[in-house]
Amino acid sequence: MVGVSRHPPAIGISSNGFTQQPCLSVWKAGQSRYQYCPTPCSKFGRNKSSVNNIKGLDMVPVSDSWYTCFRAATPSIRRLSVLISEHVTCKVGSFEHDLVRDEQKAFSIAKESKQLNESSLEQNVPSQESLLGREDLLLQEAGGCAESSGVSEGTVYPLHSRLLYLEERNEEMLSRRLLKLCRLNKVRSAFQLYKSMEFLGLRPNSHACNSMVSCLLRNDMIDDALRIFYSMKARGETTGHTCSLILKAVADARGCDTALSMFEELERNKNVNKSFDAIVYNTMLSAFSKANDWVQTENIWRRMQHNGHSGTTVTYRLLVCTFVRCGLNELAIDAYHEMLWNGLTPGEDAMHAIIGACVKEGKWDLALTVFQNMLKCGLKPNLIACNALLNSLGKAGKLNLAFKVYDAMKSLGHAPDAYTCNALLGALNKVNQHADAIQLFENIRREQISVLSLQVYHTVLMSYQKLGLWERALQLLWQMEASEMHLTSAPYNLVIGACEVAKQPKVALQIYDHMVHQKCSPDIFTLLSLIRSCIWGSLWDKVEHILNQNPPSGYLYNAAVQGLFLRGNIDFGMRLYAKMKELNLNVDGKTRAMVLQNLSKDPRRV
Structure with a gap:
């Protein structure tokens, strides 16, 4: 029977080009012991030779039978050396390709032998307890810093299973190796290499540490990334990129408040504050922008200005978009002007947002300037920005500019929608070109009926009302009802108003x-238009009926009294005025003046 002796085998570990001299005993039951001793040789290199042809092994002469047994046991012993090298976590030289392929077979042979004394290995490598104790000492400072910041962290590393024996002790070369592993996202290997360097007192450079932090964050290991960050902070090796990575991860995982607390703590640290740049502030701005927290967004902006940092294009894009979303258009415009003052070119998102802000503030001239700058820079304003500018120009009565923007919009390839048509119709109504508005509506209905909406119908009904075209207005109202639109009192009010202009009170009463x-409830505008129509049609009983059927309102009584006085029905007007006083309704100045004027003409009514 051939076996492995219980004496601890020594392992050849290649280091600095030399190899130790291991001795491994082979014995047979009841016989004497035979040994083989390899001579010093160079470091194993990668070649295509077989395992049995490893150079530098000289056998002691033995008999043929024993030699046969020994040759049968030698490959297994060599494979066992590979297994032992993994248990002691030493970095050995490069073995042959066939030996690596047979690693699983070597593991089964190791189970069958059961003669390996692991206690002897502890004489050559540190114990697991000592390694963990050393690791805890190395991380104690980082853990204390993390606790002082109020950030909850894990108690142990999740990947602290083993340390690596490092032949290479050059920090720069190890940093490049760590950087490569992190870029390949081999988080376990990179983490073990980092721990091994830390155990030996070697320091990776800041680039490698940042890459290690980024690799851990990509794999959702924020606690371990925070430990490395606070180790870097204790050594004074943090950079702006490091702070940006950590602050973004903390904001995403634990909220903006936690990230703000960490940011304020880092800002108070003079050593860390030196590494702050615009990107760090942009990271915090981005976090608060996602939460639509404009208060803290403005706070970070003011801190950035106070600390002498100039904003970038990303800075002002975040500021403008956040302020516009939160309805703070003045702050958005201020940020836009500061951006131009610093010589920065705004992006497409910022320009779209600032057009919306200017439109809401009624600054159509600034909105038009931004629109023209976008066209000069080769940018393509979207349909929303074009419609907003059209609406703003239409409300300002700038009809020619509105149609120029409309032509530019069509040249950009945007198809007009309902908002576009409504903006153009409103612009024509604003300058009292109601007939042109009706003609434009007819063209749109003939060519693009799909863009017609309830708001477009309302706008063209205003044109009908101004011109008193009650028949066409009534016809359009029936079409709207036939299309099963959800109608409110607004279209009925416009049609009744058209009847009022055309002096058709009976038609107004039918409507x-x-x-x-x-089952559409009339509002105050419906009743006012109806009362005025009945007064001008001399339907006095209808006026009194409308007033009695609806709740008392000072607006209705004032309109009725004024209309009656203007129509010469002084007696009825005085009765309504007396009723207003009884009901304690508010009498406006015009009504009171007309009452006093008629009393002076006929003192008997006093």
């Missing part, structure tokens, strides 16, 4: 009855 039949 009012139809409106009530459709």
Whole structure:
């Protein structure tokens, strides 16, 4: 029987080009012991030779039978040396390709032998307890810093299974190796290499540490990334990139408040504050921008200015977009002007946002300037920005500019939608070109009926009302009802108003009855228009009926009294005025003046 002796085998470990001289005993039961001793040789290199042809092994002469047994046991012993090298976590030289392929077979042979005394290995390598104790001492400072910051961290490393024996002790070469592993996202190998360097007192450079932190964060190991960060902070090796990585990860995982607390703590640290740049502030701005927290966004902006850092294009894009979303258009415009003052060119997102802010603030001239700058820079304003600018120009009565923007919008390839048509119709109504607005509506309905919406119908009904085209307005109202649109009181009010202009009170009363039949509640504008129509049609009983059927309102009584006085029905107007006083309704100045004027003409009414 051939076996392995219980004496601890020594392992040849290649280091600095030399190899130790291991001795391994082979014995047979009841016989004497035979040994083989390899001579010093150079470091194993990668070649295509077989395992049995490793150079530098000289056998002691033995008999043929024993020699046969010994040759049968030698490959297994060599494979066992590979297994032992993994247990002691030493970095051995490069073995042959066939030996690596047979590693699984060597593991089964190791189980069958059961003669390996692991206690002897502890004489050559540190114990696991000592390694962990040393590791805890190395991380104690980092852990204390993490606890002082209020950031919860894990108690142990999740990948602290083993340390590596490092032949290479050059920090720069090890840093490059660590950087390569991190770029390949081999987090376990990179983490073990980093721990091994830390155990030996070697320091990776800041680039490698940043890459290690980024690799851990990509794999959701924020606690371990924080430990490395605080180790770097204790050594004074943090950079702006390091702070940006950690602050973004903390904001995403634990909220903006935790990230803000860490940011304030780092800002108070003079050594860390030196490494702050615009990107660190942009990271915090981005976190608060996602949360639409404009208060802290403005706070970070002011801190950035106070500390003498100039914003970048990303800075102002975040500021403008955040302020516009939160409805703070003045702050957005201030940030945009500061961006131009610093000589920065705004991006497409910032320009779109600032056009919306200017439109809401009524600054159509600035919005038009931004629109023209986008065209000069080769940017393509979107349809929303074009429609907003059209609406703003239309409300300002700038009809020619509005149609120029409309032509530019079509040249950009944007198809007009309902908002575009409504903006153009509103612009025509603003300058009292109601007939042109009706003609444009007819063209749109003939060519692009799909863009017609309820708001477009409202706008063209205003044109009908201004011109008193009650028949066409009524026809359009029936079409709207036939299309099963959800109608409010607004379109009925416009049609009744058209009847008022055309002096058609009976038609207005019919529309009012139809409106009530459709279960559409009339509002104050409906009743005012109806009362004025009935007064000008001399339908006095209808006026009194409308006033009695609806809750008392000072607006209705004032309109009725003024209309009656203007129509010469002084007695009825005085009765309504007396009723207003009884109901304690508010009498406006015009009504009171007309009452006093008629009293002076006929003192008997006093």
